[in-house]
Amino acid sequence: GENVEQHPSTLSVQEGDSAVIKCTYSDSASNYFPWYKQELGKGPQLIIDIRSNVGEKKDQRIAVTLNKTAKHFSLHITETQPEDSAVYFCAASILGGLTGGGNKLTFGTGTQLKVEL
């Protein structure tokens, strides 16, 4: 089955700096890569996603890049702010990979991002 590795497990940056979180996946059939942000005491919330036919996607201060050949994808946050502090999870998915058609998400182990003033 799919295996997703995520690094680093913790990341501390100064406000205004950039943060980069990296993930690798094992199953070349994976074709959808979402990123989730989880604030303390809350459920994960999708912040950006990328499909396998796209190499890069940007949404304001957040961008994701995908290298299918190397099977890795990264989250980039620029001009970090204190409210960016949270746990970030990457995931890989095969469209319709579950019996019955559901999408099976395999998650990374999470990165605790701390933005310091």
Added chain:
Amino acid sequence: NAGVTQTPKFRVLKTGQSMTLLCAQDMNHEYMYWYRQDPGMGLRLIHYSVGEGTTAKGEVPDGYNVSRLKKQNFLLGLESAAPSQTSVYFCASTRTSGGFETQYFGPGTRLLVL
């Protein structure tokens, strides 16, 4: 819309006790999922449902049962709780499996089994 809600928020059980976690969504979503989140292990899929009256096993189904009698509700049951089931449980839903549908997560249920 409340989105995805979970009941209860927190529960303490003794080994061997049973309980049911309730997930409800008001978005008319077809697909619903139960995950558990453990430190250093990300989220792992327990069971899922592709529609009312249907359920299927995920990655870590042992010790859990589920039911989807109504489209908006997805119940997760622990018949005989074990300390290894201490975890945070998240429910999620998607409209369909077609395309790359966003999974909407509930706020979680923290379960402690003594």
